[in-house]
Amino acid sequence: MRFLPGRVVALAVILALVLLPLIPSAAQQPRRGGALRVAHIGEPPTLDQHWTTAAITGHIMNHVNEGLFAVNKKFEPRPVLVDKWTLSPDRLTYTFTLRKGVKFHNGKELASEDVKASLERWGRIATRGRALFANVVSLSNPDPLTVVMKLRDPYALLPLDLGWVGQSAVVFPKEVIDEAGTGPVKRFISTGPYKFVEHLPDRHIRLDRFDGYAARTEEPDGATGRKNAYFDSIYVIPVPDAAVRIAGVKRGEFHFAETIPPDEYDRLRTDPDLVPFITETASWLTAVFNNRSPLMGNKKIRQAFQAVLDQESVMRAAYGNPRFWRIDPGLMPKEHYLWTDAGKEFVNQKNPERARQLLAEAGYKGEPIRWVTTMEYVAYGTAAQVVKPMLERAGFVVDLQIVDWATLVARRARPELWDVFSTAFSFVADPVLLLSLQPSWPGWYDNRDMNAMMTLMRRHSDPKVRHDLWKRMQKLWYEDAGTIKFGDYFVLHLYRKELKGYVNIPTHVWWNSWLETR
DSSP: OOOOHHHHHHHHHHHHHHHGGGSOOGGGSOOOOOEEEEEESSOOSOSOTTTOOOHHHHHHHTTTOOBSEEEOTTSOEEESSEEEEEEOTTSOEEEEEEOTTOBOTTSOBOOHHHHHHHHHHHHHHSHHHHHHHTTEEEEEEEETTEEEEEESSOOTTHHHHHHOSSSOOBOOOHHHHHHHTTSOOSSOOOSSSEEEEEEETTTEEEEEEOTTOOOOSSOOBTTBSOOOOOSSEEEEEEOOOHHHHHHHHHHTSOSEESOOOGGGHHHHTTOTTEEEEEOSSOEEEEEEEOTTSTTTTSHHHHHHHHHTOOHHHHHHHHHOSGGGEEOOOOSSOTTSTTOOOTTGGGSSOOOHHHHHHHHHHHTOOOOEEEEEEOSSSHHHHHHHHHHHHHHHHTTOEEEEEEOOHHHHHHHHTOGGGOSEEEEEEOOOSSGGGOGGGOTTSTTOOOOHHHHHHHHHHHHOOOHHHHHHHHHHHHHHHHHTTOSEEEEEEOOEEEEETTEESOEESSSEEOTTOEEOOO
């Protein structure tokens, strides 16, 4: 078919009209340069990601550290430092081939000895690491780019476990691991798009672009794919007061503010310079029991605590606007294929009479329950203050101790110092990653039947088998009052409109972000 000149012009006009919206304007193009300023809730307890489950550490150091895998937008594991990997026919041996030419921030090239040393350390000190390495028969590095992990029992979720956020299986140089010995690492060196520069307590943590970064070639997808360090620097500033964080973003002093009270949402969304950001994945607010303490190690005292709760009142006080919270028995969120309402009869009981009966059966004599909480995460402290009179009406004596977050994290590692502490559990892609079910995590919930079923959950991949197992596990968790789930919530963050490219999968991703000029 021949096109006449008039038709050619018309076709060109039509194509221009169709394609123009698909072509990014100059203002939408990523811009290299500038410094991102993030207002966080306070000081991290440590910057060693192997050492703590505190989310604030991961928020910062995920930009510095990398592991073998990470998760995409669908929470599926994808290679990061791994080039390729294989699983033996008996599903017991994983062989990881590393990417060649990846550099650490000190200029050293990544090698299998670094991965082996890092994974072994993670397996000794991290909560999930200890759980995983209980199933590891051997870990070897037969050549500079190969790491071989042999398991006792099949574990189909191993790449997901190695790539999950939080207390991540990140890789440090072997000499950094050796230098740390049995303590935290002293030098924060890894392979990420930003390198650690300095930590000035109560002032800032500074990360600078790593010009030697070896990016992957795949398109960015969640925390995987190509990572571009557009900022010259990232400054994370401790700002414990939420009102000060909000005011700083409004003035342009900060570009991003962590964890904003939901009651501010309607007001903030009317400001054309601001973007209130609600996380899509549900977390849950909790009070964690110390199963090693004489008081909360008593099952009937835990059950009494559970029986007294008016959870709707707790969540309303902590989060206000109902769009930010819900009461739901599922330890996995409703959106997950393993969701179940098993144990729902133990939720929102509002039964102080039952609580008093359980305390009497437990032989409780009015010993103070030491509850450690914080106002740096406002919802944590608010919930504790609302629950305190509920408990007291049932006969509990509550010693509420309000501290900063770093102190709480340090104190919870010492079982002699507390009975209950406030925290929250972020979304995880599978129940085997739930910290509340790990006997080695502070709280030390260690139930023989639960542990046996957890082993089966790691071994099986059939969805029906896993769902049946998980229903039994969740029911047992509620019957045993392993800890308290007050309810699901969705976190509100705030950032300025000129911050582009930010994603949250399910943690902050500021690589591939940039500041748009006006």
